[in-house]
Amino acid sequence: MSEMKQRLGRLLEQVTALGAEADLIASREQSFSLKADQGELSEYKVTGSQQIGIRLIKEGRVGIAYSEALDEPALAAMLQDALDASRFAKEDPDQRISVADSHLETQDSAIVQPDETPVDEKIALALRLEGEMLKREGVKGAPYNAYYESRSELWLANSQGTLCHHSEASVGGYTTALIERDGRQSMFYQGVNERRFSDLAIAPLLDEVYGTALALLDGAPVTTGHYDALLSPNALSALFGCFAAALSGKWAQQGINPWRDKLGQSVASPLLTLESRAHMPGGMRIRAFDGEGAATTDLPLIETGNLNTLLHNSATARHFGVAANGCAARGARSSLDVAPRHLVLGCGPHTDSDVKSGRYLELVKLDGLHSGADAVSGDFSFGASGFLCQDGERIQPVRGITVAGNFYRLLKEVLAVGQHLRHDDGKGFYAPLIRFAGLSVAGN
Numbered sequence: 001m002s003e004m005k006q007r008l009g010r011l012l013e014q015v016t017a018l019g020a021e022a023d024l025i026a027s028r029e030q031s032f033s034l035k036a037d038q039g040e041l042s043e044y045k046v047t048g049s050q051q052i053g054i055r056l057i058k059e060g061r062v063g064i065a066y067s068e069a070l071d072e073p074a075l076a077a078m079l080q081d082a083l084d085a086s087r088f089a090k091e092d093p094d095q096r097i098s099v100a101d102s103h104l105e106t107q108d109s110a111i112v113q114p115d116e117t118p119v120d121e122k123i124a125l126a127l128r129l130e131g132e133m134l135k136r137e138g139v140k141g142a143p144y145n146a147y148y149e150s151r152s153e154l155w156l157a158n159s160q161g162t163l164c165h166h167s168e169a170s171v172g173g174y175t176t177a178l179i180e181r182d183g184r185q186s187m188f189y190q191g192v193n194e195r196r197f198s199d200l201a202i203a204p205l206l207d208e209v210y211g212t213a214l215a216l217l218d219g220a221p222v223t224t225g226h227y228d229a230l231l232s233p234n235a236l237s238a239l240f241g242c243f244a245a246a247l248s249g250k251w252a253q254q255g256i257n258p259w260r261d262k263l264g265q266s267v268a269s270p271l272l273t274l275e276s277r278a279h280m281p282g283g284m285r286i287r288a289f290d291g292e293g294a295a296t297t298d299l300p301l302i303e304t305g306n307l308n309t310l311l312h313n314s315a316t317a318r319h320f321g322v323a324a325n326g327c328a329a330r331g332a333r334s335s336l337d338v339a340p341r342h343l344v345l346g347c348g349p350h351t352d353s354d355v356k357s358g359r360y361l362e363l364v365k366l367d368g369l370h371s372g373a374d375a376v377s378g379d380f381s382f383g384a385s386g387f388l389c390q391d392g393e394r395i396q397p398v399r400g401i402t403v404a405g406n407f408y409r410l411l412k413e414v415l416a417v418g419q420h421l422r423h424d425d426g427k428g429f430y431a432p433l434i435r436f437a438g439l440s441v442a443g444n
Contacts, residue, residue: 004026004028004155005155005157005163007026007052007070007075008024008026008052008155008157008163009157011024011052011054011075011079012024012157012158012159014076014079015054015056015079015159016159018058018079018083019058020056020057020058020083020086021056021057021058021096021097021158021159021160022054022055022056022057022082022097022158022159023054023055023097023156023157023158023159023162023292023293023330024052024053024054024055024155024156024157024158025052025053025154025155025156025291025330025331025332026050026051026052026053026154026155026156026157026332027049027050027051027152027153027154027155027331027332028048028049028050028152028153029048029049029050029150029151029152029153030046030047030048030150030151030152031045031046031047031048031148031149031150031151032045032046032047032122032148032149032150033045033146033147033148033149034122034123034126034146034147034148035126035145035146036126036127036129036130036131036145036146037130037143037145039127039130039131040127041123041126041127043146044123049068050068050070051066051067051068051332051333052066052067052070052075052078052332053065053066053330053331053332053333053334054066054078054079054082055082055095055330055335055336056079056082056083056085056086057086057095057096057097058083058086059086059091060091060092060093060095061086061087061089061090061091061092062085062086062089062092062095062335063081063082063083063084063085063086063087063089064082064085064333064334064335065078065079065081065082065085066078066332066333092315094253094315094316094318094319095314095315095336096314096315096318097158097159097160098160098292098314098318098324099158099160099162099292099293099294099314100160100161100162101160101161101162102162102163102164102289102293102294102295103162103163103164104164104165104288104289104293104295105164105165105166105288106165106166106167106168106286106287106288106289107288108279108286110195111167111168111169111170111195111286112151112167112168112169113169113195113196115149115169115171115196115197117197117198121197122147122149122197125147125173125197125200125202126145126146126147126173128202129142129145129146129147129173129174129175129202129205129206130142130145130175132206133145133175133176133177133206133209133210136177136210138179138180138181138214138217139177139178139179139210140178140179140180140185141176141178142175142176142177142178143176143178143187144174144175144176144189145173145174145175145176146173146174147171147172147173148171148172148173149169149170149171149172149197150169150170151167151168151169152167152168152169153165153166153167154166154167156289156291156292156293158292158293162292162293164288164289164293166287166288166289168286168287169195170193170194170195170284171193171194171195171196171197171200172191172192172193172194172200173191173192173200173202173205174189174190174191174192174205174425175189175190175191175205175206175209176188176189176209177209177210177212177213177214178213179210179213179214179217181217184217184218185217186213186214186216186217186219186399187213188209188212188213188216188364188365189209190205190208190209190212190234190425191205191425192205192425193284193425193426193427194282195282212364215387215394215397216364216385216397216399217397218397219385219396219397219398219399219400220396220397220398220399220400220444221398221399221400221401221443221444222361222388222396222398222401222441222443222444223443223444224441224442224443224444225441225443226438226439226440226441227359227360227361227438227439227441228358228359228360228361228415228435228436228437228438228439229360229361229362229363229403229435229436229439230355230356230360230361230362230363230389230433230434230435230436231362231363231366231434231436232362232363232364232365232386233422233423233424233429233430233431234364234424234425235363235364235365235366236424236429236431236434237343237424237426237428237429237431238366238369239366239369239380239407240343240429241369241429242369242373242375242380242407243373243375243378243407243408244340244375245257245375245376246258246259246267246375246378246408247259247301247310247311247340248310248311248337248338249310249311249312249313249316249317249319249320249327249338250313250316250337250338252310252316252320253315253316253319253320256376257310258376258377258378258408259307259310262307263307263308263309263310264306264307264308265306265307266305266306266307266412267302267305267306267307267408267411267412268302268305268411268412268414269305269411269412269413269414270304270305271304271305271348271349271414271416271417272302272304272305272345272346272411272414272417272434273300273302273303273304273345273346274300274301274302274343274344274345274346275298275299275300275301275343275344275346276298276299276301276311276327276340276341276342276343276344277298277299277341277342277344278296278297278298278326278341278342279341279342280342280344280423280427280430282423282427283341283342283427283428284426284427284428285340285341285342285427285428286341287341289326290313290326290327290328290329291313291328291329291330291331291336291337291339292313292314292324292328292330292336294314294324294326294328295326296326296327296341297325297326299311299325299326299327299340301340305412309322309325310338311325311327311338311339311340312324312325312327312328312338313327313328313329313336313337313338314328315336316338327339327340342427342428342429342430343428343429343430344421344429344430344431345417345430345431345432345434346417346432347417347418347419347420347421347432348416348417348418348419348432348434349417349419350416350417350418350419351418351419352392352418352419352420352433353392354416354418355416355417355418355433355434355435356389356391356392356433356435357391357392358390358391359388359389359390360388360389360435361386361387361388361389361398361439361441362386362387362388362389362394363384363385363386363403364385364386364387365384365385365386366382366383366384366403367382367383367384367385368381368382368383369382373407377406378406378407378408378409379404379405379406379407380403380404380405380406380407381402381403381404382402382403382404383400383401383402384398384401384402384403384441385397385398385399385401386398398443400443401441401442401443402441402442403439403440403441403442404439404440404441404442405439405440410436410439413436413437413438414434414435414436414437415435415436415437416433416434416435417432417433417434417435418432418433418434419432420432420433
């Protein structure tokens, strides 16, 4: 048995001696990052972290604590902190240790690739991201450039005999183009994430970032009105992220989820399906178990527009009298929550030509996401950039507009859904081309 498993076992024995139960999350991570500025490395950072977190339940009351030190005195202090916190917590009969004798381990070798790449090659890549961008016509700066990588392990154990293990590695990079011409400026940013250094496609990334920034340089507002819209994968992912609470069983338990009483009812166009998928080829959210040790599975959330289920952990499921569905989420420092794995909007019946017919806006960047969205009402108002298009051709770059609407209405105003999945930079969100109707645009 590994040292970490022994440590978790001893902690659980102490929990039992206190007349309590608990689940423990332990993690270790090593990360390496490089940033380039003015042709030199501005950052060369190697970091390592480890921590153990505990969710202790005694007499129906929950205490959360964590420790970054793993020696016995530090862990004893963590256990005492959790016990003390539970004494002052409100009784919560929904929270119990529910997942028994789970021994899941993520078996996907593709997410733990060995890395023998010399550091010099990684430094060269970080410098290349900036250097090659600065060589391009009109580029006055590339202020954000980086290469990064991480390797991590996670253990989950509880008083019901559960002991799960997960490990993964990832690499990534990002760059920016700041273009200036005739007193006008335009900047665009994008990244790429993979499991292996050799899979990082840097040349396409540079082309995409530069091409988009250059194309937006002469952008201007369109006439105020209503426009059909297509969103890039990153923009659509960001929009869904603002309203992800609508899928949360925890928000429903708290009474603030607008879809709390919508199960089995229409919440979107019949053209839309939405799943939480445990595994996607190349995906970055692959893990065999959730934050309580239950198996992660594919979960249909919305089917032909109807809400099938919410994301549940054992506590929210118990509260509503339904089955937990492998969506528990918890970090070493956090309380029990819910989260999907890969969010996947399903493909539809329309060709790209169908989706792009006529006049529409293609939005590639949304600004003010944190301040411009109300997750409960669904109302949003964001700054946006993109292109006015006609039959798939960009006819005018667009900047300086505000797009506004209601997310929950927007999901019902879908005109066409394409046949091929695309993903965001983080490879956690997947969607085909989707054409939304009548987005309100404030321009000139």
